[in-house]
Amino acid sequence: MSATQAPISRFVAGIEISAIKEMAMRSARVEGAASLSWGLPSFQTPAAIRDAVTQALASDPDIGKYALPDGLPELRRLVAEVHRDATGIEVDPDANVLITAGNMQGLNALLHVLVDPGSEVVLTDPGFASHVQQIRLCGGEPVFWALDESRDWALDVETLPSLLGPRTRAIVIVSPSNPTGRIFTEAELRRVGEIAREAGVFVLIDDPYSHFTYENRSRCFNLSSVEAMREHLAYLFTFSKCHAMSGWRLGYMIVPAYLKREVLKVHDATLICTPRISQVAGIAALSGASPHVHEFEQTLARRRELICQRLDALPHVFDYVRPQGAYYVFPRIRVAHECSREFSIRLLEQARVSVTPGAAFGPRGEHHVRMAYCVDEDTIERAFDRIERQFGQG
Numbered sequence: 274m275s276a277t278q279a280p281i282s283r284f285v286a287g288i289e290i291s292a293i294k295e296m297a298m299r300s301a302r303v304e305g306a307a308s309l310s311w312g313l314p315s316f317q318t319p320a321a322i323r324d325a326v327t328q329a330l331a332s333d334p335d336i337g338k339y340a341l342p343d344g345l346p347e348l349r350r351l352v353a354e355v356h357r358d359a360t361g362i363e364v365d366p367d368a369n370v371l372i373t374a375g376n377m378q379g380l381n382a383l384l385h386v387l388v389d390p391g392s393e394v395v396l397t398d399p400g401f402a403s404h405v406q407q408i409r410l411c412g413g414e415p416v417f418w419a420l421d422e423s424r425d426w427a428l429d430v431e432t433l434p435s436l437l438g439p440r441t442r443a444i445v446i447v448s449p450s451n452p453t454g455r456i457f458t459e460a461e462l463r464r465v466g467e468i469a470r471e472a473g474v475f476v477l478i479d480d481p482y483s484h485f486t487y488e489n490r491s492r493c494f495n496l497s498s499v500e501a502m503r504e505h506l507a508y509l510f511t512f513s514k515c516h517a518m519s520g521w522r523l524g525y526m527i528v529p530a531y532l533k534r535e536v537l538k539v540h541d542a543t544l545i546c547t548p549r550i551s552q553v554a555g556i557a558a559l560s561g562a563s564p565h566v567h568e569f570e571q572t573l574a575r576r577r578e579l580i581c582q583r584l585d586a587l588p589h590v591f592d593y594v595r596p597q598g599a600y601y602v603f604p605r606i607r608v609a610h611e612c613s614r615e616f617s618i619r620l621l622e623q624a625r626v627s628v629t630p631g632a633a634f635g636p637r638g639e640h641h642v643r644m645a646y647c648v649d650e651d652t653i654e655r656a657f658d659r660i661e662r663q664f665g666q667g
C-alpha cells in the first residue's frame with residue numbers, strides 16, 4: 274500500500290515559518306553562534322511576578338483550571354485601569370477587554386474575524402514578518418505600505434489613501450516599529466486614523482514596544498487615546514517584552530463591544546482561554562510598581578549605544594538609521610551580496626553570527642538585515658568582533 278499524504282490547505286501551504294524563527298533554528302545548530310536574530314530579551318521574568326505565581330500554586334485550588342474565555346475579571350479590571358491611566362480613555366472590562374495568549378494569538382483571532390478570502394490588510398513595509406503570514410493564513414492579501422527610508426523610515430501618510438479599496442479590511446500599525454525602531458509621530462498617526470475612518474477601514478495597533486522609547490518618550494503616541502477612534506480601532510498589548518514574560522504567552526486587546534463578541538468565538542474555538550497561571554502572573558505585573566520596566570529600558574539604552582558604536586565602526590559594511598525605540602536596528606548591507614537571505618546565511622556559516630534577512634519584513638526590507646540588541650552586551654560584542662574579522666575594519 275503506498276503512503277498517501279494528507280492534502281494541505283492552500284492557505285497553510287501558501288505560508289512559511291517566519292525568517293526570524295528560521296534563523297533562530299539555524300543558529301541553534303551552529304556551535305557558539307552569536308545570535309542577533311531573535312527579539313528575545315535576555316531578562317528574566319521579575320521575581321515579584323514569579324513569587325506571586327509560586328504563592329498561587331501553593332494556595333489557590335483553582336490555579337490549574339480553565340478561566341472564563343475572556344479572562345479573569347481581576348485582570349480585565351486592572352487592564353482597564355492601566356489603559357485609562359495611559360490613554361485617558363475609559364473602557365468597560367466586560368464589554369471591551371479580552372485577555373489573550375500574547376499579541377500573536379490576539380492578532381490572529383482578530384484577523385480571522387476581519388478577513389475573508391481575498392480581503393486586503395495594509396502593513397508597513399518593512400513591517401513585522403509574522404503579520405504577512407497571519408493575513409495569508411486567513412486567505413487575505415497583505416498590501417505593502419512603503420516606509421520612507423530617506424526620511425529615516427517615516428510613514429508616508431499621503432500614499433495611504435491610494436492603497437485603500439473596497440477589499441481593504443484593516444491597517445496594522447506597530448510603533449515603535451519592528452524592524453526599523455522608528456517611532457511614528459502623533460501627527461502621522463492621527464492622520465492615519467482620519468484616513469482609516471473616512472475609508473471605513475479598521476486600525477489594529479500591535480504594541481509590544483511602547484515602554485522602550487529611551488529619550489523619545491514624549492514622541493510616542495498611542496492612537497487609541499483618540500476618542501473618535503474608539504469604534505474604529507483595536508489596541509493589542511503584550512506582556513512579553515516589558516515584563517519579560519515572552520514564554521508565559523500573555524497579552525490583552527481592547528476592542529469595541531461588538532467586535533469582542535466576534536473575537537471571543539475564535540478565541541474559544543482555538544484556545545478556550547488564556548492559561549490561568551499566566552493571567553495570575555499578569556495580575557502581579559499590573560498590580561505592582563513594576564520598577565523592572567524602567568530598568569529594562571535603561572539596560573536596552575546602553576545596548577543601543579553599544580550596537581550603534583559598533584555599526585559606526587563598519588561604514589563599509591552597513592549603513593543604518595539610529596533606532597528611536599524598540600530594540601532593533603535595520604541596517605542596509607553595503608558589501609557585495611545577492612540578497613539579504615544569502616548574506617544572512619553566509620554570515621552565519623562563515624562568521625557564526627545570526628541576523629534576520631530584511632526581505633522577511635517586506636519587499637523594501639531587501640538588502641537589509643535586522644539585528645536585535647535585546648541580547649546581552651557580550652553577545653553584541655562577540656557578533657561584531659566576528660563581523661569585523663569577516664569584512665575587515667572600516
Ligand SMILES: Cc1ncc(COP(=O)(O)O)c(C=O)c1O
Nearest residue numbers: 312375376377401447451511513
Ligand atoms: C510587532 C510584534 N508583534 C507581536 C510580537 C509577538 O508578541 P507576543 O509574544 O505577545 O505574541 C512581536 C515579537 O517580537 C512583535 O515584534
